[in-house]
Amino acid sequence: MQLKFILFPLVFSLAGLHLHAQETNKPKDETEDLMKMLESETDNKGTAYTTATFKTTRIANGHSIENLGKGVLDFRINHRFGRINQGFSEFFGLDNASTRIGFDYGITDWLMVGIGRSTYLKDADGFVKARILRQTDNDRMPLSLSYVGAMSIQATELYPPPAGSGIEYKFSQRVAYINQLLIARKFANWLSLQLMPTHIHYNFVQFRDDPNDVFAIGLGGRIKLSNRIALTGEYYMVVPPNDRLTGTRNSLTLGFDIETGGHVFQLLFSNSTGITERTVIGQTTGGWDKGDIHFGFNISRVFTVVKPKGFESSRNKIW
Amino acid sequence: MKKILLLAAIAGLAAYQGNAQKLMTRTGKVSFFSATPVENIEAFNNEVAGVLDTKSGDLMFIVPIKSFKFEKALMQEHFNENYMESDKFPKAEYKGKADLAGVNFTKDGSYKVKASGKLTMHGVTKDVSGPGTIVVKAGSATVNAKFTVNPTDYGIKIPAVASSKISDKIEVTIDTNLKNK
Numbered sequence: 192m193q194l195k196f197i198l199f200p201l202v203f204s205l206a207g208l209h210l211h212a213q214e215t216n217k218p219k220d221e222t223e224d225l226m227k228m229l230e231s232e233t234d235n236k237g238t239a240y241t242t243a244t245f246k247t248t249r250i251a252n253g254h255s256i257e258n259l260g261k262g263v264l265d266f267r268i269n270h271r272f273g274r275i276n277q278g279f280s281e282f283f284g285l286d287n288a289s290t291r292i293g294f295d296y297g298i299t300d301w302l303m304v305g306i307g308r309s310t311y312l313k314d315a316d317g318f319v320k321a322r323i324l325r326q327t328d329n330d331r332m333p334l335s336l337s338y339v340g341a342m343s344i345q346a347t348e349l350y351p352p353p354a355g356s357g358i359e360y361k362f363s364q365r366v367a368y369i370n371q372l373l374i375a376r377k378f379a380n381w382l383s384l385q386l387m388p389t390h391i392h393y394n395f396v397q398f399r400d401d402p403n404d405v406f407a408i409g410l411g412g413r414i415k416l417s418n419r420i421a422l423t424g425e426y427y428m429v430v431p432p433n434d435r436l437t438g439t440r441n442s443l444t445l446g447f448d449i450e451t452g453g454h455v456f457q458l459l460f461s462n463s464t465g466i467t468e469r470t471v472i473g474q475t476t477g478g479w480d481k482g483d484i485h486f487g488f489n490i491s492r493v494f495t496v497v498k499p500k501g502f503e504s505s506r507n508k509i510w
Numbered sequence: 511m512k513k514i515l516l517l518a519a520i521a522g523l524a525a526y527q528g529n530a531q532k533l534m535t536r537t538g539k540v541s542f543f544s545a546t547p548v549e550n551i552e553a554f555n556n557e558v559a560g561v562l563d564t565k566s567g568d569l570m571f572i573v574p575i576k577s578f579k580f581e582k583a584l585m586q587e588h589f590n591e592n593y594m595e596s597d598k599f600p601k602a603e604y605k606g607k608a609d610l611a612g613v614n615f616t617k618d619g620s621y622k623v624k625a626s627g628k629l630t631m632h633g634v635t636k637d638v639s640g641p642g643t644i645v646v647k648a649g650s651a652t653v654n655a656k657f658t659v660n661p662t663d664y665g666i667k668i669p670a671v672a673s674s675k676i677s678d679k680i681e682v683t684i685d686t687n688l689k690n691k
Contacts, residue, residue, distance in 0.1 A: 218543075222568050225570055226570060228570045261583075380598075450592075493583075493584050
């Protein structure tokens with residue numbers, strides 16, 4: 192009984208002491224504590240994906256790890272002039288031009304599709320690009336991985352059967368398929384690198400010794416020169432080197448990304464005439480050493496077709 | 511046994527009172543709006559951490575920059591890459607004090623308050639103060655406030671091509687519900 196009476200005031204005074212102690216070191220530490228509390232809250236919040244590994248969905252000729260956002264339509268015009276070693280009579284290639292006009296669309300943030308039509312070989316192509324892994328800022332996932340699957344149908348009859356032979360040029364002979372993995376890492380704000388193991392299947396090839404399946408390893412990269420300008424490069428090496436279509440060479444492209452508001456301009460120099468994967472990676476015939484270099488550019492203009500969630504009542508507007 | 515129980519109860523009560531004065535959230539809402547004759551831009555952030563000390567009036571927000579959502583994905587990228595440089599400056603912070611003299615946190619209602627403090631973003635700290643309201647409802651408090659910032663004050667460079675599309679008076683809106691934790 193007595194003990195309880197002693198205990199009561201003791202506990203109260205202890206509690207009071209505790210409060211008092213808090214009171215005395217309040218002004219500074221209290222705010223520090225609050226800040227720490229808040230910081231621990233924000234730091235625990237999920238993992239942030241690394242963004243802007245490349246400026247746009249293409250490095251130069253080929254695909255980059257970037258996808259379009261959900262509901263975004265990208266209108267792309269790719270232009271390749273003739274070879275600069277054609278001299279003044281062809282105005283260093285500028286008299287000739289080969290283009291690809293295409294539309295890409297983001298179905299979800301991880302899946303995009305695209306179609307296009309190229310001058311070179313009168314090629315119609317379609318592709319699907321899907322994200323599999325995404326690099327995170329805290330490096331719990333150090334790499335991004337995507338898959339590109341594409342199909343292309345050329346209208347030009349490359350090796351038509353002799354007239355009157357009665358041999359039919361089948362539709363299937365026009366078709367080629369592409370499987371590609373993109374493995375990318377943004378090493379720093381200024382440096383991103385990407386590996387692109389690629390498989391191309393040609394349904395029909397010109398020579399008996401030509402392989403129907405061509406394999407290649409691509410290496411691409413970006414070095415940011417400023418917030419709006421970046422240097423890009425892309426090289427595709429056919430492996431093994433002799434398992435290639437007759438007369439073809441590896442493709443090397445060097446370019447600049449220049450970004451202005453809603454546009455991204457890509458200026459580039461390449462020994463490839465074509466613009467689709469199967470022509471660039473498997474059917475490039477020009478050589479840098481011989482001056483078979485094409486000047487070219489890509490223009491991309493994006494349109495938000497489907498408003499993202501939460502923007503139904505936003506005040507976003509373009510006059 | 512009885513005594514230990516009593517002790518535990520008192521200790522628990524003391525601890526409870528210690529925490530009761532801090533209202534928190536990690537899903538606070540902050541948005542901004544830039545209006546120009548060319549284009550209106552609004553972006554929303556629902557991942558803001560905030561805390562209000564109902565006793566001292568200390569008010570703090572941490573705003574993760576990458577969590578601002580734009581209607582245009584490309585604009586969001588440019589916002590992070592070119593303007594806010596969110597890899598370098600991932601968070602904006604507000605550290606302030608609200609004058610809570612007229613606020614009764616035990617009685618539901620809308621109270622006008624004034625707050626003053628410092629806003630740090632893009633590595634630059636500036637004084638930001640102004641009026642706001644605190645809406646008390648069932649022990650939770652919703653902080654509402656509006657103020658304007660000029661990007662150039664915070665060292666954010668806007669190139670000539672974009673200057674007609676980005677206002678120099680960007681309206682920031684805070685609408686954040688803080689709860690007992």
